Amino acid sequence: MFSRANRxxxxxxxxxxxxxxxxxxxxxxxxxxxxxxxxxxxxxxxPGTAIAEFERCARAWLSAHPSASMRSLTAxxxxxxxxxxxxxxKAKDGEPLRNYSDMWGSFGTWLTSVAESxxxxxxxxxxxxxxxxxxxxxxxxxxGAGTGDGSARTVPAPPAEKKPPAASPPRGSSPSPERPGPTxxxxxxxxxxxxxxxxxxxxxxxxxxxxxxxxxDTSPGTSVTTGPIxxxxxxxxxxxxxQYDVLELNNITAAEFDxxxxxxxxxxxxxxxxxxxxxxxxxxxxxxxxxxxxxNKAGEIAWDAPIDPESFSGGALNLRIDPKTIVPDEYVIRVxxxxxxxxLRSAFSIVVQ
Numbered sequence: 001m002f003s004r005a006n007r008x009x010x011x012x013x014x015x016x017x018x019x020x021x022x023x024x025x026x027x028x029x030x031x032x033x034x035x036x037x038x039x040x041x042x043x044x045x046x047p048g049t050a051i052a053e054f055e056r057c058a059r060a061w062l063s064a065h066p067s068a069s070m071r072s073l074t075a076x077x078x079x080x081x082x083x084x085x086x087x088x089x090k091a092k093d094g095e096p097l098r099n100y101s102d103m104w105g106s107f108g109t110w111l112t113s114v115a116e117s118x119x120x121x122x123x124x125x126x127x128x129x130x131x132x133x134x135x136x137x138x139x140x141x142x143x144g145a146g147t148g149d150g151s152a153r154t155v156p157a158p159p160a161e162k163k164p165p166a167a168s169p170p171r172g173s174s175p176s177p178e179r180p181g182p183t184x185x186x187x188x189x190x191x192x193x194x195x196x197x198x199x200x201x202x203x204x205x206x207x208x209x210x211x212x213x214x215x216x217d218t219s220p221g222t223s224v225t226t227g228p229i230x231x232x233x234x235x236x237x238x239x240x241x242x243q244y245d246v247l248e249l250n251n252i253t254a255a256e257f258d259x260x261x262x263x264x265x266x267x268x269x270x271x272x273x274x275x276x277x278x279x280x281x282x283x284x285x286x287x288x289x290x291x292x293x294x295x296n297k298a299g300e301i302a303w304d305a306p307i308d309p310e311s312f313s314g315g316a317l318n319l320r321i322d323p324k325t326i327v328p329d330e331y332v333i334r335v336x337x338x339x340x341x342x343x344l345r346s347a348f349s350i351v352v353q
Contacts, residue, residue, distance in 0.1 A: 028057045028060040028061065029060065029061060029064060029108075032057055032058075032106065032107050032108035032111065033106045033107075033108055034106060034107060035105065035106055036102045037054075037057070039051075039053040039054050039057070040097060040100060047093065050094075051090055051094050051097070054089070054090075055086050055090070058082075058085070058086050058089070058111055059082060059086070061108050061111060061112075062081075062082045062085065062111065062112070062115055063082065065108060065112055066078060066115070067112050067115045067116035067119055068116065069116055069119040069120055070115060070116070070119050073119070077123065080122065081115055081118055081119045081123075085114050085115045085118045088114065088118060089114065096114075099229050099231065099302075099303055099305075101300055101301055101303075102300065103300050103302070229302060229303060229325050229326055230321065230322035230325045231302075231303045231319065231320070231321050231322075231326075232320045233292065233308065233311045233317065233318065233319060233320075234275065234311070234319075234320050235310055235314070235318070236314025236315070236316065236318060237314075239275045239277065239314075239320065243272070243273060244273050244274065244275045244320065245271060245272060245273070245274045245275070246275045246277055247265050247267065247276055247277065247348075248265075248277050248279075249265055249276050249277060249278045249333070249346040249347075250263045250265075250346060251278065251279065251282045251344055251345065252345045252346055253345075254342070254345075257345060262347050263347070264347045264348060264349050265347070265348045265349070266348070266351045267321070267323050267348055268323065268351055268352075269323045269324060269326070269328055269350050269351065270324075270352075273320060273321070273322055274320070274321055274323060275318050275320050275321075276318070276320075276321060276333070276346075277316045277317070277318050277319075278316060278317045278333065278344060279315060279316050280315055280316055280317060280344070281315060282344065287337055288337055289307045289317075289335050289336070289343055289344075290307055290336060290337060290338045291304065291305070291306050291307060291335075291340075292304075292305055292306075292317065292319070292333065292334070292335055292336070293334045293336060294319075294332070294333055294334075295331065295332050295334070296327070296329045296331055297329055297330045297331075302326070302327075302331060317335065317344075319333065323350055326350045327350070328349075328351060328352050329350060330347065330348075331348055331349065332345065332346075332347050333345065333346045333347065333348070
């Protein structure tokens with residue numbers, strides 16, 4: 001159980017081992033097709049160089065791989081989306097890049113999803129207004145006719161010609177129903193033929209099968225995030241703000257965890273910002289929490305950040321999350337000491353409602 005930050009610290013003693021950053025466009029595309037490009041590792045040793053290399057690679061990638069919503073924009077609007085996407089990833093000294101995990105398959109796929117979210121926020125889809133139908137009065141108006149000032153004058157429509165009343169059928173006889181013509185009889189006979197019925201049955205089966213397959217493809221398990229994962233540690237006063245939903249987490253002992261007896265707190269992905277509160281009363285004496293790590297069920301790191309001593313001054317660690325930015329899965333929270341020993345452990349899950 002080692003975080004990516006530990007691996008970086010082991011390599012940081014020899015910064016010269018990093019490969020030189022690629023400059024050709026083809027090489028840049030290949031770099032972003034990797035799950036974890038080299039400049040993300042270099043963020044810890046040389047943040048300035050790493051962020052500059054990210055920006056150069058991101059511009060080339062998004063220019064060659066625009067998101068679905070970006071393709072309908074002009075070249076200038078696409079450039080605005082690219083600039084805002086890069087600024088969003090560089091915010092807070094590259095915090096979204098530091099929190100990136102390699103669960104996406106490739107870094108470029110994650111970057112395109114951030115651009116799609118940025119595009120939808122910056123250029124929302126607009127519904128065209130329906131045109132008002134012309135009024136009856138407007139259709140009968142003749143401009144410049146009959147007025148001295150050239151204004152429109154309404155010309156009354158000619159009176160409808162009176163038609164003689166239809167002859168009533170003789171008494172005692174009911175009106176005969178309209179009989180279908182020869183063409184209608186031919187169509188009905190064709191639809192009732194065995195070949196056509198078999199063809200209609202085959203088409204109905206194909207449509208039902210595709211509808212079932214589409215419903216499986218859009219099942220809740222395929223939900224993805226729309227941007228950088230939003231997780232932060234809050235102080236105790238800030239965590240009690242009214243805009244947060246507060247959920248208490250259980251401390252899981254090592255024995256319970258090994259036996260699989262893990263109580264999981266469920267958080268709905270459609271919910272608002274949530275604070276997960278983990279009491280620190282079970283911390284061993286003279287222990288010093290230094291880092292908090294969030295991992296998914298497969299053991300991949302979703303978030304890793306140092307712990308400020310003020311974060312647990314109120315007797316609890318308050319982890320604020322935005323459920324909409326986290327892939328639905330089961331997650332384990334580990335509070336680590338200075339020697340990477342596990343001091344506290346808890347769990348939560350992101351559920352699609």
